[in-house]
Amino acid sequence: MPAYLALFIATVSLLCCGCSTSTPKGALAPQHDCVILLHGLARTSGSMLPMAEALQAQGYQVVNVDYPSRQLPIAELAQTAIPAALSECRAGRMTNKAADKIHFVTHSLGGILLRQYLHSHKIPDLHRVVMLAPPNKGSEIVDHLKELPPFEWINGPAGSELGTTASDLPQQLGPANFELGIIAGTRSINLLLSLYLPNPDDGKVSVESTKMEGMRDFIALPVSHPFIMKDQDTIAQAIYFLQQGQFKHEHSAVRRP
Numbered sequence: 001m002p003a004y005l006a007l008f009i010a011t012v013s014l015l016c017c018g019c020s021t022s023t024p025k026g027a028l029a030p031q032h033d034c035v036i037l038l039h040g041l042a043r044t045s046g047s048m049l050p051m052a053e054a055l056q057a058q059g060y061q062v063v064n065v066d067y068p069s070r071q072l073p074i075a076e077l078a079q080t081a082i083p084a085a086l087s088e089c090r091a092g093r094m095t096n097k098a099a100d101k102i103h104f105v106t107h108s109l110g111g112i113l114l115r116q117y118l119h120s121h122k123i124p125d126l127h128r129v130v131m132l133a134p135p136n137k138g139s140e141i142v143d144h145l146k147e148l149p150p151f152e153w154i155n156g157p158a159g160s161e162l163g164t165t166a167s168d169l170p171q172q173l174g175p176a177n178f179e180l181g182i183i184a185g186t187r188s189i190n191l192l193l194s195l196y197l198p199n200p201d202d203g204k205v206s207v208e209s210t211k212m213e214g215m216r217d218f219i220a221l222p223v224s225h226p227f228i229m230k231d232q233d234t235i236a237q238a239i240y241f242l243q244q245g246q247f248k249h250e251h252s253a254v255r256r257p
Contacts, residue, residue, distance in 0.1 A: 133204070
């Protein structure tokens with residue numbers, strides 16, 4: 001394999017990390033609201049820790065799920081990650097009282113796991129969902145590179161399911177029938193992968209591909225795919241949506257305290 005191709009393939013993990021948090025001022029959440037966090041592909045629950053800490057500071061119970069994103073197809077990952085997290089929320093482990101409302105904050109593949117689960121299951125106590133950089137219409141990177149041998153080794157079977165064609169999973173999951181806010185990134189730190197994506201993009205997913213029918217609100221922020229879940233403004237906007245059912249669009253960012 002030519003050296004330039006090896007270097008290129010080495011960058012092809014669909015997800016990645018980094019930043020600090022800041023949260024909006026306002027009323028604390030009811031103690032019995034629970035937020036389930038679902039990380040992205042090739043990541044762990046550690047990537048969602050700044051989000052978890054900010055949510056806990058706002059009064060939410062938090063279940064930060066770890067799941068083996070590179071080992072199983074999306075349908076199996078959804079069944080592995082989500083029922084156990086729902087049970088934990090409903091058990092009220094932290095407050096000894098079951099959650100009255102369950103919310104989700106997801107990063108990238110985590111959003112597709114939730115859509116997959118909701119495609120065949122109901123969550124009666126589901127309230128609001130924030131998806132960060134979700135490939136809701138797939139990613140053109142997958143279309144171009146999934147046939148290359150290193151791709152599945154890096155991304156696992158779930159990564160290969162995230163293409164943009166009608167036969168790929170994201171196109172088969174239907175519209176949102178829940179309160180959904182989507183935050184997209186517009187800054188790329190991987191210019192090679194951005195060559196495959198329509199502008200604007202975050203280096204892994206185009207802004208247009210994050211959108212889906214039925215979403216209640218949408219906002220784009222100048223952050224990259226690997227860092228969006230730790231970005232201060234992203235975290236503040238996610239919390240604002242959970243509290244208000246919409247993003248704060250003034251100056252395209254929530255003012256920091």
